[in-house]
Amino acid sequence: MSKVLIIGAGGVGRVVTHKCAQAKNVFSAITLASRTRSKCDAIAAEIPDFPIKTAQVDADNVPELVTLIKQEQPQLVLNVALPYQDLTIMDACLETGVDYLDTANYEPLETAKFEYSWQWAYHDRFREKGLMALLGSGFDPGVTNVYTALAARKYLDEIHEIDIIDANAGSHGQPFATNFNPEINIREVTAPCRHWENGDWVETAPLSTRRSFDFPEGIGPMNIYRMYHEEMESLVKHIPTIKKAQFWMTFSDNYLKHLEVLQNVGMTRIDEVEFQGQKIVPLQFLKAVLPDPGSLGPLTKGRTCIGVIARGIKDGKRKQVYIYNICDHEACFKEVNSQAISYTTGVPAAVGAMMMLTGKWRGEGVFNMEQFDPEPFLETLAPMGLPTVVIDGGEWPEL
């Protein structure tokens, strides 16, 4: 029975806390900490049947984190704060001798990089202390890495190509709103696209490659746009037979129109402008007028469909396998007061923690999800709320 410290009380923090509290066979105590303690208290109040301690912490401040960890003595720190804060939390784990898990790779504030280099550089230090860090235990990255590992180990003899496809077929009914922090969302979407091809990254303009993909289970055709996403970096490193890797995401014409205009007028700028004697970052002011993503939970209907099409060789023949999950926004909100975007990230974080705490996944150093056995993870993920569908040997168009 394990004690954990969860850092971050946004939409994902809410889901992780709910799901850990549901898994009473693994978790015996939870401390939930964030910059704003009242947000932690609000989440704790939603879960009266589990003792949740709350705390205030500045996740940019290593000494503050160290003090909190020493006081709470968790076996594992689950980091669901901002990606800018991964390294300070890893430093505090090293100093206090505690395992670490996160859902998104470290991102420096001043430039949109989405690279694992900074965190992989911690491998030796975690190994020397006998500690484990599990990186990217959300859905994408996270479950998509596990799906790829499953295809490579179980359904194919050799995996050659992957297409990771992330569809939000839901709608919040607002003219424009981002499903999570608009600042992170817009950084990601407006970054140049990269995909992996024959041993190298190929860069193309942001959102310049579009396909139509016919999603399963009645979702039907939607436009998908190729973009860079961080799990490709670790997958092509750890599964070197992958010759081509692409990541695709659905965006509605309406979303793209709004994004284009906001870029055109300068409202997505992250530098400061002078206004009435004050320095203001336009993107931060935009965030102040846009709907709070948290307010969309009760409004969002429809489903997400996130998965991997893996293509390769089985018994000497070319074969494709499509592995995906479908998640319903309204069902998520009913269960944990968050829509499916937060739910599909928070549940795999809880399951990743369960793998580490039960010893099913174990190692010393810094690891990505595909480096472990996918089957125990997926066997736990389904009853925790995210069942896996495998279509073994179908035909999908080349993307």
Next chain:
Amino acid sequence: MSKVLIIGAGGVGRVVTHKCAQAKNVFSAITLASRTRSKCDAIAAEIPDFPIKTAQVDADNVPELVTLIKQEQPQLVLNVALPYQDLTIMDACLETGVDYLDTANYEPLETAKFEYSWQWAYHDRFREKGLMALLGSGFDPGVTNVYTALAARKYLDEIHEIDIIDANAGSHGQPFATNFNPEINIREVTAPCRHWENGDWVETAPLSTRRSFDFPEGIGPMNIYRMYHEEMESLVKHIPTIKKAQFWMTFSDNYLKHLEVLQNVGMTRIDEVEFQGQKIVPLQFLKAVLPDPGSLGPLTKGRTCIGVIARGIKDGKRKQVYIYNICDHEACFKEVNSQAISYTTGVPAAVGAMMMLTGKWRGEGVFNMEQFDPEPFLETLAPMGLPTVVIDGGEWPEL
């Protein structure tokens, strides 16, 4: 020979100053004042052959204005500042006994009204002091009022309907920018549409009525949208035979797309929102990130075409007359360092001043342009840069 005080050093202020300085037979001295004196100095430096004095003044502050007027002793104050400042400047003129001219009606900050009521209420005070105030001496309002008066007096026995049509067939090549103060532009465009029909105002949704109009002189067909514009209020009051009055403006699909998105996300709101402990009006912040309209001058190509189609009865038969001006952006910039949007407003302001100072237009009280003889005004307007075209008796579609 007359001395004038010009208040406002934006695009229109630049044009008025240039044009008054060209009319050396009327103007002997110019003082140019604005909140930012360096903007006045920059304009003065463009006109080395005319003595222009510059000054700093806060046009919201009546005592400051009074001090400046007493010191400069002008015969006329030309107000080309913001429409929010019309009443303070009129108050200062009353106190100092000086005539007044402006190009746009007073607008209270907190609501988009575009009504003459506040300024017409000054009529008795100006009359009692033997002073004259000329309202709306720009292009529209201004020249469009004069064109309507000309149609009513010279080309028709009775004027029944007018369509005022304002086309900017030019392009600045920017993804999005307004041709004048974006705050005023967007307030005007997003306000409900009103038109005059059978003795009453009919309100419709903003930009909900679209037509295609085939503009003359090779400009060709463009989409025009019906909107409210202030000259209709004075025209239907002073020319009561007008049964129907509509105002139309061209907008590109691109402009409308940007406007729609900015409205959707709340960036065109004119109420205050809380941001980092400050109260900020989103539309004013948007103005701070949009290109300064002044910067578009050297980039803008193409022409404007602004005019009036007047329909009525002549010699017992139905007849139409179309009176318009065509103005070239690049030619304007070459002459006075401003594109045609500022030029078409600033030149009529200078000509209105000339009418008042030479006694061709004279009255005691507050007046609109259509209350005076249109012919001397148009005879001066053409050599000052805005020639008039009259198509007497053509056929245009009902709009």
